[in-house]
Each structure stands twice: as C-alpha cells, then as structure tokens.
Amino acid sequence: MGIPTDAWVNKRKSIFIASPSEEQRTLNSQQQLEVNCILEGLKAGVKAASIACVVTAVPTLVAVRVFPWAKSNLNYTAQALIITAASFAAYMISGDKTISECMRRNSREAYEKSA
Numbered sequence: 001m002g003i004p005t006d007a008w009v010n011k012r013k014s015i016f017i018a019s020p021s022e023e024q025r026t027l028n029s030q031q032q033l034e035v036n037c038i039l040e041g042l043k044a045g046v047k048a049a050s051i052a053c054v055v056t057a058v059p060t061l062v063a064v065r066v067f068p069w070a071k072s073n074l075n076y077t078a079q080a081l082i083i084t085a086a087s088f089a090a091y092m093i094s095g096d097k098t099i100s101e102c103m104r105r106n107s108r109e110a111y112e113k114s115a
Contacts, residue, residue, distance in 0.1 A: 037102035045095030052090035057083045 060082050063070040074082075 033106045034103070037099050037106065040102050041095040041099035044098040045091040048094035049087040049091035053083060053087040056086040 060074075060079050064074050064079060065071065
C-alpha cells in the first residue's frame with residue numbers, strides 16, 4: 001500500500017489547482033452542521049445533567065439524614081448511584097432531543113433551500 005507514484009507524478013505536472021467540487025463543498029457543509037448540532041447537544045446535556053445532579057443530590061442527602069429507613073438502607077454507593085443515574089438520564093435525554101431537533105431543523109432548511 002502507499003501512494004501510487006504515477007498518480008503523484010501526474011498531479012505534480014498539472015499547472016492548475018483543482019477547486020473543490022460542488023459535491024465536496026456540500027459534504028463539508030453537512031459535516032460542519034452535524035458537528036454544530038453535536039456541540040449544541042453536548043452543551044444542553046451538560047446543563048441538564050448539572051441541574052439534575054443538584055435536584056437529586058439535595059433530597060437524597062437530606063433523606064439519608066432524616067428518615068430512619070433511608071439511614072439504614074442507603075449507603076454511600078446507593079446514594080451515588082441515585083444521583084448519577086438521574087444525572088446520566090438527564091444528560092442522555094436532553095442531548096438526544098437537542099441533536100434530533102437541530103438535525104431536523106437543518107434538514108428542513110436544506111430541503112426548502114433546494115426546492
């Protein structure tokens with residue numbers, strides 16, 4: 001495997017620089033839109049996870065100190081799992097919904113632009 005030498009020589013002999021085709025520009029813009037949607041989903045997921053972490057941590061830690069059942073049955077691992085599960089679920093749901101909405105919006109704009 002490697003670079004075919006005849007293709008390299010033929011490319012070097014050309015005096016013109018090939019411009020990117022319309023298909024390549026469309027592909028690059030699509031990839032950029034996907035990256036933007038993913039970053040938007042990441043930001044929304046982190047925001048939702050941090051809110052969910054606080055919202056679940058406070059009642060969990062209060063319950064362990066107040067209620068006798070929780071005090072005897074929820075050790076540190078159980079408390080961490082409750083908080084982590086809520087944060088993870090919020091992150092995944094929010095990120096997925098944001099990415100789906102962004103992709104849907106971009107595909108609708110592309111459809112209207114092409115029509």
